Amino acid sequence: ERSKLNRLKDTRATTLDGENVNLLANIEGPKDLNQVKAVNADGVGLYRTEFLFIGRDALPDEEEQYEAYRAVLKSMPGKPVTIRTFDVGADKALNGVGARFEPNPALGLRAIRYSLAEPQMFKTQLRALLRASAHGQLQIMIPMLAHAHEIDQTLTLIEKAKVELRAERVKFDERLAVGGMIEVPAAALALGMFIRRLSFLSIGTNDLIQYTLAIDRSDEAVVHLYDPLHPAVLKLISGTIQAGARFGLPVSVCGEMAGDPVYTLLLLGMGLRNFSMHPGNILEIKQQVLRADVGELAPRVQRILKMDEQSKIREAVLRLAG
Ligand code: PEP
Ligand code: MG
Numbered sequence: 001e002r003s004k005l006n007r008l009k010d011t012r013a014t015t016l017d018g019e020n021v022n023l024l025a026n027i028e029g030p031k032d033l034n035q036v037k038a039v040n041a042d043g044v045g046l047y048r049t050e051f052l053f054i055g056r057d058a059l060p061d062e063e064e065q066y067e068a069y070r071a072v073l074k075s076m077p078g079k080p081v082t083i084r085t086f087d088v089g090a091d092k093a094l095n096g097v098g099a100r101f102e103p104n105p106a107l108g109l110r111a112i113r114y115s116l117a118e119p120q121m122f123k124t125q126l127r128a129l130l131r132a133s134a135h136g137q138l139q140i141m142i143p144m145l146a147h148a149h150e151i152d153q154t155l156t157l158i159e160k161a162k163v164e165l166r167a168e169r170v171k172f173d174e175r176l177a178v179g180g181m182i183e184v185p186a187a188a189l190a191l192g193m194f195i196r197r198l199s200f201l202s203i204g205t206n207d208l209i210q211y212t213l214a215i216d217r218s219d220e221a222v223v224h225l226y227d228p229l230h231p232a233v234l235k236l237i238s239g240t241i242q243a244g245a246r247f248g249l250p251v252s253v254c255g256e257m258a259g260d261p262v263y264t265l266l267l268l269g270m271g272l273r274n275f276s277m278h279p280g281n282i283l284e285i286k287q288q289v290l291r292a293d294v295g296e297l298a299p300r301v302q303r304i305l306k307m308d309e310q311s312k313i314r315e316a317v318l319r320l321a322g
Contacts, residue, residue: 005283009040013286015268016293023286024276026254030071035279043079045276046202046254047072050086059121065128073136080137082179085125087111087143106216111144116153126161133173141202142180148193151180183207188236191243198249202276203240205255209233228257229317231308238270238305245271252276264288265320269301
């Protein structure tokens with residue numbers, strides 16, 4: 001089975017009716033690049049940079065970050081590389097550095113909230129990202145957005161970093177795109193203010209499901225309630241994909257849902273064309289894409305989106321493959 005899948009490595013992910021689909025990789029650092037190349041991913045859709053310092057006592061300086069980001073870009077010539085700014089806190093807590101007690105870490109100072117609370121640290125990362133952008137097709141992605149002012153503050157810091165780099169005569173990509181993650185229900189329900197400010201959106205289904213269903217994704221006692229097919233979750237995902245299409249903004253899914261073949265046809269039928277996942281899942285998802293006819297799937301998925309019984313939805317989703 002594995003060797004059959006391996007033959008798909010250099011096949012373009014195109015549906016039966018000719019729709020091109022991008023299959024991108026989620027990575028934690030340069031160590032994952034061999035696996036990304038082994039499956040010939042269309043790019044990196046999510047580089048989780050917080051793994052640069054999780055479990056360490058000191059934050060990586062600008063130089064160390066720059067080297068890591070550049071290494072990823074160098075190995076993906078001509079392909080997009082989406083690098084997410086630090087998503088620390090909650091399930092990705094820092095070791096010692098700035099640790100404090102939080103009664104509800106998932107609802108606390110994590111991701112963009114943490115970065116904006118530590119502007120010096122954040123600007124160091126933004127400078128490293130800008131410098132790396134001279135070496136490939138880099139895009140910056142902001143995690144866990146809920147407010148427009150979080151984007152505005154980030155864009156201001158990026159501008160500051162650019163002014164510094166210009167004064168230092170350091171090269172960077174002047175047109176570097178900035179996008180954001182839709183993983184808080186509030187963001188998925190108020191897309192206009194994000195779409196106006198960003199160049200692309202990526203749906204983080206892991207957190208979107210956690211926050212929509214009020215299920216701690218790291219709590220074993222409630223995992224049985226964690227359901228990507230809950231009608232509320234599906235509405236938020238499909239609404240985001242549709243809004244992106246309406247306003248000409250690329251949308252991807254980079255949560256676990258994108259790498260699970262159970263959901264591929266559903267997501268294709270919703271209009272999704274960018275899937276980012278663990279590189280080990282790419283060929284299996286490609287196999288699903290190659291069998292799909294999105295013209296035929298779209299109306300069936302529209303009917304699923306009108307359903308509000310989870311058991312019926314699950315049956316209908318499984319039938320999409322039949
Ligand atoms: C997500 O929330 O779906 C996501 C991709 O981000 P992470 O899993 O790193 O929180
Ligand atoms: Mg997330």
